[in-house]
Amino acid sequence: MTGQYVSPKSAEFQDMAALTLDAALFACEFRLCDTIAEYLATIIGQSHEDPARYANFSSLLANEIVELAFRSVGPRGRIDFNLLKSDACVRMKVGFPLDKHGRDSWSAPAISSGSEGQQPAGNLIMMGQALGVTLSFDSSTDDRVTLIAEFILQEGIH
Amino acid sequence: MSRSLLSFSAEFNDVNQEILLSGRMRPQTVQEMASAAEVIRRNLDGHSNTVYVNTRRLTHINMTAFNCIAEILSSACKADRQRKIVIVTSSVIAWSAPLFRTLASDEPNLLVEIYDSAFYPGQTFVEDESFIPILRTQTKMTWRHERGILGRHGLRDGLAIADICCGIGDFATLIKRHFNPTRLLALDHSRKSLEYARRVAADFGLTSIEYTYGDASQMLLADNQFDFVTCRHSLQIFDRPDVLLRELYRICKPGGRVYITNEKNSHCLGEPHSESIRWTYDQVARLFSHFDMDVEMGPKSRRLLTDAGFDAIQVETFMVTNLDGDPRDFANMIEAWENVYAGQMAVRRGDPPDFIRRFRQGFKDHVLAALHPKGYAGWPIWAASGRKPY
Ligand SMILES: C[S@@+](CC[C@H](N)C(=O)[O-])C[C@H]1O[C@@H](n2cnc3c(N)ncnc32)[C@H](O)[C@@H]1O
Numbered sequence: 001m002t003g004q005y006v007s008p009k010s011a012e013f014q015d016m017a018a019l020t021l022d023a024a025l026f027a028c029e030f031r032l033c034d035t036i037a038e039y040l041a042t043i044i045g046q047s048h049e050d051p052a053r054y055a056n057f058s059s060l061l062a063n064e065i066v067e068l069a070f071r072s073v074g075p076r077g078r079i080d081f082n083l084l085k086s087d088a089c090v091r092m093k094v095g096f097p098l099d100k101h102g103r104d105s106w107s108a109p110a111i112s113s114g115s116e117g118q119q120p121a122g123n124l125i126m127m128g129q130a131l132g133v134t135l136s137f138d139s140s141t142d143d144r145v146t147l148i149a150e151f152i153l154q155e156g157i158h
Numbered sequence: 159m160s161r162s163l164l165s166f167s168a169e170f171n172d173v174n175q176e177i178l179l180s181g182r183m184r185p186q187t188v189q190e191m192a193s194a195a196e197v198i199r200r201n202l203d204g205h206s207n208t209v210y211v212n213t214r215r216l217t218h219i220n221m222t223a224f225n226c227i228a229e230i231l232s233s234a235c236k237a238d239r240q241r242k243i244v245i246v247t248s249s250v251i252a253w254s255a256p257l258f259r260t261l262a263s264d265e266p267n268l269l270v271e272i273y274d275s276a277f278y279p280g281q282t283f284v285e286d287e288s289f290i291p292i293l294r295t296q297t298k299m300t301w302r303h304e305r306g307i308l309g310r311h312g313l314r315d316g317l318a319i320a321d322i323c324c325g326i327g328d329f330a331t332l333i334k335r336h337f338n339p340t341r342l343l344a345l346d347h348s349r350k351s352l353e354y355a356r357r358v359a360a361d362f363g364l365t366s367i368e369y370t371y372g373d374a375s376q377m378l379l380a381d382n383q384f385d386f387v388t389c390r391h392s393l394q395i396f397d398r399p400d401v402l403l404r405e406l407y408r409i410c411k412p413g414g415r416v417y418i419t420n421e422k423n424s425h426c427l428g429e430p431h432s433e434s435i436r437w438t439y440d441q442v443a444r445l446f447s448h449f450d451m452d453v454e455m456g457p458k459s460r461r462l463l464t465d466a467g468f469d470a471i472q473v474e475t476f477m478v479t480n481l482d483g484d485p486r487d488f489a490n491m492i493e494a495w496e497n498v499y500a501g502q503m504a505v506r507r508g509d510p511p512d513f514i515r516r517f518r519q520g521f522k523d524h525v526l527a528a529l530h531p532k533g534y535a536g537w538p539i540w541a542a543s544g545r546k547p548y
Contacts, residue, residue, distance in 0.1 A: 030186040038380075049356070052343070052370040056217065056378040057252040063184065064221055123221035130260045131253055 013084035013091055017043050023077045023097055026070065033070050036081060037063035043083055044090045048153050058090075058151050061133050064124045065094050065147050072106065072120055072145070074099035088153055095146035098139075106139045121147075166216070166223075168194035170201045175208065176246070177201050180215035183223040191226045198227065202234040206241055213258065214248040214273055215376050228261050235265035245270045250347075250373050287350050288502075290326055292494040295487055296391070297328040300419070300539060302483065303476040305336065311472055311543040312415045316340055317385035322374050322406060323347075323392035327355025327367070333388075334364050343368040343384070345377065375401045377409060385414040393462070394420045397450035403466035410546045416468065417543040420455040428527030428535040435527065435535075438520020442499055448507050456540030468544025480528035480535040488528040488535055496521035 019036070026032055038055075041062045045055030066081075073079055077097035084091045098106055105120050121137060128135040128149070138146040166181035177198055185191050202209055211231070231243060245261075247254035247270060255272050262268045313319075315338045321330045324344035334342055344367055346352055352369050359367050372378055374389070375398070387410045393399040406416045423446070426439040446453040455462075456475070463471050480488040500518045509517070528535035 034182070034184050050370050051368050052345070052372065052378050053250065053252060059218065060220075060253045060257075063218070067220060067222075123225070126260070127221060127224075127257070130257045132256070 012086045014086070016047075016083040016085045016090065017081075018083075019081040021079050021081075023073050023079050024075050026079050026096075027073050027075065030070060033063060033066045037066045040066075040081060040083060040092060044092065044151055047085060047090050054151075054153070057131070058092075058133075061124075061127055061131060061149055061151075062092060064127050065092065065149060068121060068124050068147065069094050069096045072096070072098060072102045074102060074143070077144075090151045090153065092149045092151065093146055095144055097143050098145055102145075103143065106137075106145045166194065168197040170197060171212075174210065174212075175205060176210035176212045178212045178215065179227075180217075182218040183216060184218055184220045185222050188222055188226050191223055194223075195226055195230060198230050199234075202230070202241075202243070206238065208242040208244060210244045210246055212246045213254055214246060214251070214373075216254065217251060217376070217378060219253075219257070224257065231261060231268060232265055235267050239267055241267060243268045246273050247271070248273060248373065248376075250371060250376075250378065288494075288498055290351065290354060292491065292498065293325045293351075294328060295491040295494065297325075297332070299478045299482055299487055299491065299537075300390075300476075301329075301332055303478065303539075304419075304541065305332075307474060307476065307541050308337075308417065310474070311417050311541070312545075313337055313386050313417070318383065318411075319343070319386045319388070320345065320379070320384040320409060322377070322387060322389045322402075324351075324355065324369075326351045327358060327369065329388070329390060330355070330367050331359055331362055331364055334359075334367055335362075341368070341384075342366065343370060343379070345370045345372045345374060345379075347371065347373055375405060377405050379409045381408050382411045383409050385411055387414065387416045388418070389416070390419040391421065393418055394446075394453050394455040395451045399452075399455070399462060400466065403462060407466055407468070407546055412546050412548045415543045415545050416463070417541070418459060418463070419539055419541045420459055421453050421537070421539055422456040423453040425538045426524065426536065427538075428524045429533060430527060430530065431523035434520045434523045436520075438517055438524070441517055441520075442495075445499060445503055445507060449503070456538070459540050459542035463542060463544035466544070467547070469547050470545040471542065472544075473540060473542040475538055475540050478537040478539065480533065485528050485535075488537075489525045491537075492521050492524045492528065492535075 037059050041055045041059030044058045045051040048054035069079060074097040079094065079096040082093040125135060134150040136148045138148065166183040169178045171178055235243060245258045245268070247258055249272050255270055258270045262270050317339055318341040319333060319339045320343045321333065322345050324330050324346045327344050330342060330344040333339060344355065349371060352371055356369055387406050389406055393402055396402050410416050423442045424440045426435065428435040443454050460471055460473050496518055500514055500521065504514050504517060524535055527533040
């Protein structure tokens with residue numbers, strides 16, 4: 001989505017952290033977005049030369065992803081937060097179930113077309129572009145979507 | 159009520175003509191932005207020249223808040239093209255300039271500036287590279303005293319430690335080697351010092367020190383993280399030491415301790431030529447005070463720590479002297495002081511050559527006292543700590 005960055009293959013990634021929550025529990029407490037985003041960003045920061053500053057930087061996008069999940073998540077199932085690490089990059093994945101309305105708005109054409117803001121991920125895309133963080137979405141299964149952000153450790157903060 | 163509702167603010171500062179945004183701005187809905195939006199809108203409307211929107215203390219934002227601010231700024235830009243709106247961002251908060259720049263591309267009268275100087279009046283001197291050798295020698299000389307003192311103030315093996323305003327990181331590497339902390343974070347606002355610090359740590363094979371570029375008066379660190387927080391020779395260079403102490407208090411765990419060292423420069427002494435030395439160090443104190451720095455702070459430590467809310471306060475003094483190891487080290491330190499104080503600082507204050515000559519003489523006499531076979535030269539330091547109550 002942003003830049004020429006070629007994402008490392010999945011095999012090069014190692015698990016860093018995983019968190020699973022009941023979707024209904026997550027969806028009823030907005031405060032959890034901030035808590036979870038900070039938790040994940042702190043771990044992302046640990047891979048950087050300047051952990052505190054990179055945690056602050058990555059928490060902005062992590063939070064936007066978690067908030068997007070909060071607004072889109074369906075009432076049943078679970079939401080998974082995963083962090084994976086390669087040498088140069090930390091990948092954040094958030095997968096969650098969609099409700100009927102969500103399935104329509106997250107269908108592939110809706111994401112790739114349309115103006116920012118009208119599609120569910122518009123704000124997130126705008127932020128990703130501003131901060132130079134590569135984002136992608138996987139909505140290939142019917143009732144689930146996965147949001148993926150690639151934090152390239154050498155970029156973003158100087 | 160959610161934490162995000164409570165933890166941000168927008169205020170107008172009349173003196174600087176600036177709207178100050180601060181805190182964690184992560185509202186769930188745009189309605190939660192209402193009062194902040196009102197402050198921004200009202201103060202933009204009320205000013206027709208240049209208005210500053212200061213975001214240096216805005217540590218977090220979400221797109222709900224950002225879009226709300228963006229809309230206000232963009233309509234204010236369009237409403238009056240003569241009015242300039244300057245968004246001031248912090249170099250420490252890495253997301254803020256790139257994010258706010260997205261607004262500037264559409265509005266010619268909206269500018270984004272990155273602010274990373276003038277945190278305090280003496281910053282240009284202190285962050286200058288010429289300070290590096292001074293800090294090196296100072297730490298080498300103070301460590302032989304502090305190693306024991308730190309234990310009396312509660313430092314022991316296995317603690318989470320933060321060294322705030324760490325300079326070139328020598329103290330952090332010493333702590334790492336002698337006290338085996340579970341976590342060690344070292345923060346400073348001088349990129350050159352941090353680069354140096356990272357290099358030194360790498361040379362010693364010390365990999366686990368977390369060096370961070372930050373502003374000690376607004377740290378990007380969570381509350382209640384550290385058992386022992388140190389801030390050495392640095393409170394005295396801030397014009398608002400209380401603001402810094404509040405941050406040190408915040409990151410310290412309840413029951414943990416904050417340890418500070420400060421000087422009283424006018425008490426530097428030497429024999430022979432004690433009068434000339436005394437005169438010069440009196441002048442050092444005045445010179446620093448001209449730049450709003452208080453190098454007489456040492457004996458005020460107890461009051462500062464008490465006012466900041468600490469209890470179980472301990473204060474002790476020690477004197478670094480020419481008899482601590484190699485007298486040449488002491489002499490080097492004084493020469494480095496002379497270089498900066500009688501050099502750029504006195505010149506910046508506009509001191510006349512006669513004054514500077516006499517000012518330098520006291521340093522030269524101090525060096526002589528340090529190197530003289532029967533001489534004695536001293537530099538007194540106040541080490542103090544307080545406990546954050548449970
Ligand atoms: C006198 S030096 C002391 C350094 C070190 N603690 C020592 O004893 O060697 C003061 C340090 O405070 C740092 N400093 C000044 N303002 C700062 C700020 N706002 N945030 C973080 N560090 C700051 C300077 O860069 C400098 O390294």
